[in-house]
Amino acid sequence: MSASMEQPQIELTPWPEAEAELYRAAGYWTGDVLGSILSRGAQAFGDRTAVIAGERSWTYGDLNARADQLASGLNTLGITPGSKVVVQLPNIGEFIEVIFALFRLGAAPIMALPTHRYAEISYFCEFADAVAYIAPAKSGGFDYRDIGKKLKDEGLVRQVIIAGDAGDFVPLDGLYQAPGAAPEIDPSAIALLQLSGGTTGMSKLIPRTHDDYLYSVRASAEICGLSPQTVYLAVLPAAHNFPLSSPGVLGVLYAGGTVVLSESGAPDIAFPLIARHRVTMTAMVPPLALAWMTACDNLKKSGAPPDLSSLQVLQVGGAKFTEEAARRVTPVLGCKLQQVFGMAEGLVNYTRLDDDIDTVVTTQGRPISPADEVRIVDEDDQPVAPGATGLLLTRGPYTIRGYFKAAEHNAKSFTADGFYRTGDVVRLTDAGYLVVEGRAKDQINRGGEKVAADELENHLLAHPLVHDAAVVAMPDPYLGERTCAYVIPQNHAAAPEQRPRPQDLLKFLRERDLAVFKIPDRIEFIDAFPKTRLGKVDKKALRQMIAEKIAPPTVA
Numbered sequence: 001m002s003a004s005m006e007q008p009q010i011e012l013t014p015w016p017e018a019e020a021e022l023y024r025a026a027g028y029w030t031g032d033v034l035g036s037i038l039s040r041g042a043q044a045f046g047d048r049t050a051v052i053a054g055e056r057s058w059t060y061g062d063l064n065a066r067a068d069q070l071a072s073g074l075n076t077l078g079i080t081p082g083s084k085v086v087v088q089l090p091n092i093g094e095f096i097e098v099i100f101a102l103f104r105l106g107a108a109p110i111m112a113l114p115t116h117r118y119a120e121i122s123y124f125c126e127f128a129d130a131v132a133y134i135a136p137a138k139s140g141g142f143d144y145r146d147i148g149k150k151l152k153d154e155g156l157v158r159q160v161i162i163a164g165d166a167g168d169f170v171p172l173d174g175l176y177q178a179p180g181a182a183p184e185i186d187p188s189a190i191a192l193l194q195l196s197g198g199t200t201g202m203s204k205l206i207p208r209t210h211d212d213y214l215y216s217v218r219a220s221a222e223i224c225g226l227s228p229q230t231v232y233l234a235v236l237p238a239a240h241n242f243p244l245s246s247p248g249v250l251g252v253l254y255a256g257g258t259v260v261l262s263e264s265g266a267p268d269i270a271f272p273l274i275a276r277h278r279v280t281m282t283a284m285v286p287p288l289a290l291a292w293m294t295a296c297d298n299l300k301k302s303g304a305p306p307d308l309s310s311l312q313v314l315q316v317g318g319a320k321f322t323e324e325a326a327r328r329v330t331p332v333l334g335c336k337l338q339q340v341f342g343m344a345e346g347l348v349n350y351t352r353l354d355d356d357i358d359t360v361v362t363t364q365g366r367p368i369s370p371a372d373e374v375r376i377v378d379e380d381d382q383p384v385a386p387g388a389t390g391l392l393l394t395r396g397p398y399t400i401r402g403y404f405k406a407a408e409h410n411a412k413s414f415t416a417d418g419f420y421r422t423g424d425v426v427r428l429t430d431a432g433y434l435v436v437e438g439r440a441k442d443q444i445n446r447g448g449e450k451v452a453a454d455e456l457e458n459h460l461l462a463h464p465l466v467h468d469a470a471v472v473a474m475p476d477p478y479l480g481e482r483t484c485a486y487v488i489p490q491n492h493a494a495a496p497e498q499r500p501r502p503q504d505l506l507k508f509l510r511e512r513d514l515a516v517f518k519i520p521d522r523i524e525f526i527d528a529f530p531k532t533r534l535g536k537v538d539k540k541a542l543r544q545m546i547a548e549k550i551a552p553p554t555v556a
Contacts, residue, residue, distance in 0.1 A: 012190055012207045013402025013410065016418070020188075028371060028397040029211040033185045034192075035103040037217075037254050038064045045228060045256040052277060053093040053261040060256075066176060067100035073175025074101055077132065077159050081106030081183050084128040084193065086121060086157070088112040088135040088144065091238050091261040094163045094172060096249065098134055099192070103210075106185045110193045110205065111239040114139060115449075118147050118513035123202045125156040127405070128193065133157045134172065137164035139263070145169065187211045193404060194241050194344035197443055197450025205404035206344050212398040213245065216348060219368045220247035221255045223350050224281070224313070224338070230257030231310070233273060233282040235265030236448075241344040242317055243283050267295035267306075275307035283315035283340070285448030287479045290325060293332045311335040313353065317342065317364075318448030319480045320436050326361035339364050341436055345420055346399025347372060349434055363433035372396040375419060376428055389427045389437050393419040442539065444471070447479035449517040453539075456485065456509075456518055463508050465490050465500040470529055470537050474522065474546040482521035484546045489525060499525070522546070 015023070023029045041050065042064035050060045058066070079085060085102055087109040089095040102109045110124050125133060133151055135144035148160035148169055160169040187210040195203040224247045226232075232252040236243040238261065244250055252259050260277050262270060265288045273279065284292070299305050314329055317340030329337040341364035342348030349365035367374065376390040377383055384390035395401075395418045402410040413421050425437045444451040453471040460469035468488040473481040489499045502523040509519050530541040 009405035009407055010402065011404055012209070013400070014188070015397075015401055023211075023215075023371065023397040026371065026397075028215045028369065029187070030214070031187050031211070032214055033103065033187050033210040034214055034250070035067075035100060035185065037214075037250060038067055038100050041253055041256060048228065048256065049258050050253060051093055051096055051259045051261065053091070056093055058093060058096075060253075063096065063100070066097050067104060068179035068182075069176040070097050070101035070172075071104040071182070072179045073177045074107070074132075074161075075105055075180065076177075077161075077170065077175075079105055079107050079131060079159075081185070082189075083107040083132075084110055084130045085132045085134060086110045086112050086124050086128075086130045087239065088114065088116060088121065088133070088147075089163060089239070090114045090136060090139045091234055091263045092136070092163065093261065095238055095261075096253075096259075098172075103185075103191060104182055106183050106189065108190045108192050108207075111195060111241075111244070113195070113237050113239055113515070115237075115515045115517055117515055118150050120202060120515055121147050122151060122154065122156055124205070125151060127202075128205060130157055132159040132161060134161045135163070137162050137166065185210065187214075190404075196344060196403070197445075197452070202455060203452075204406055204409065206400060207402075207404045208344075208400070212346070212400075216346075216368065216398040217245050217247060217250045217254055220245065220348065220350070221251035223247075223352065223368065224251065224315075225353055226251055226255035226257055226281075228256035230255060230281055231260060231277055231279045232257060233260045233262060233270065233277075233279040235262050235270055235282060235284060235288070236318075242340065242342065242448075246283070246315075246317070246340055246342055246348050248283065265291075267292055271295070271299075271306040271308065274311055278310040280310055281313045281315070282311070283317065285318035286316055286321045286325065287319075287447040289314065289316050289321070289329065290478060293325075293328055296332050308334055313338050315340050319445045320364075320438075323361050327357075330357075337361070341365055341434060343422060345422070347374075347394045347396065347420075347422070348398075351433070359431070359433060362435065363429060364436045366431070366433045367394075367396070369396055369398070372399075373419070374428065374434075376426060381415065387427060387430070389425060391440055392422045392424040392426045392434070394422060395419045444473040444481050444483050446481055446483060446517055446521075451483055451518050456483070456514075456520065459509055459512055459514060460485060460487060460505065462512070463500065463505060466505070467491075468529065470539060470542055471520065472539050472542045472546065474543070474550060476521075483518075484522045484524060484542075485520040486524050486526050486529065486542055486546075488527065488529070524549075 041060040046061040050063045051058045151157050162169045163172040190207045191210040194206040313336050315338045339351045351360045351365040375393040423440050426434045442453045456471045457469045467490045470486045474484040476482040530538040
């Protein structure tokens, strides 16, 4: 083994000290930590309602006290500054209590999504050397204790903590106890680990510091006009970067508003919540926005229009929102549209609330910060002509300088001078707004959920009857993209009964504990892949093949 391979992987690539000093001097980094959001809120808004989840609610004072009590209990289990904890909780009040308790301890939550399964969770635990896993007993018909049991059996975590019926595990509700002395938290330390969309293998872990993340939250809250009168409905999984920080749950709590948590964004659930709690703002991905507009139109036609009169702003992000759909938002839902284009690695762009309608519906916004640097380049890293389409590079006070323990990948994903290669294909308008044209990376954006083709191909190749596999995106009017897996059977000349069937492969993938959104939407068998001139699989040709196959027939 070489000396370089023996060196430990770096958890956090710091900003160059000269740039860090500039960010501090400009007031972007204040030295505050994320836990201060609640302590500040308890002082300023103590008796105001901070969070509503179902029939339960918490004031700022309640939430702050319970976070302190839970931090004390978690500390008795060996969770200390620097510990990593995989948190996989749905949109319930305990999610907010848990992450703030971890912030108070200087421990970093790894923000797993409810749809992740053992394949992903075990990887996060092992890769980050997590000390604990926190999950619900059951949610959405799935028993997360099964994951907890496998983690314990494999020795991947020391503690499994369960919200609800804990069974043989540590019950979360038994950990609230008198708070002890809070540790001193370094604002430049890792506050949390978000997950990348990932184009190769499992999601990479994104280390966000207290300094950089709190700046993003603070600036987002200001741009989005949040105040104590804001009532924010969280319908996307709150652990996801968009509903957590753009401005999301954290931004609303920073501003003194109220967060309403919902485990579903379905119109029949969300619309009554908007009416009941007088929701003023929510955030979603394009497919859900389309579903809301369709449902609203249908309810109006039936003579029972929903009461959405309190809703002022609908944020849409996570995937490209077509201009045609964007123009329908205000006429159908009666609120302003705000487009959001960002990434868990950092850069976030918003259309502004006072932008003209054409800017709002045709662009994906402009950056948060005057210190955000954006370059649009060609494949040789040379700047493209003004207004031309190219690859987006960025750096700034809240964009990471490296993934968690990923030196080899960082060498490819960041330029020598610290710009992050986003993989997005964009163009920049004269006014400084970005228009997203697509992705350069081998990734499927399935309604905002990112599917790495490489990971899914590797799972398919594990099947004994699969010779080769290539996963591509196919167009979908609802989700934007769905997943199509092209498969070459081991013996494609064999009789049909000796070939794998689509249902067999789907069953095989489900049994490998993959996240539900990663299961292919369609499987196509093929004798050989088209190839590029360099002999590589021509995925562009495969995408074109499936797009033509599923296109509606034309009428002469």
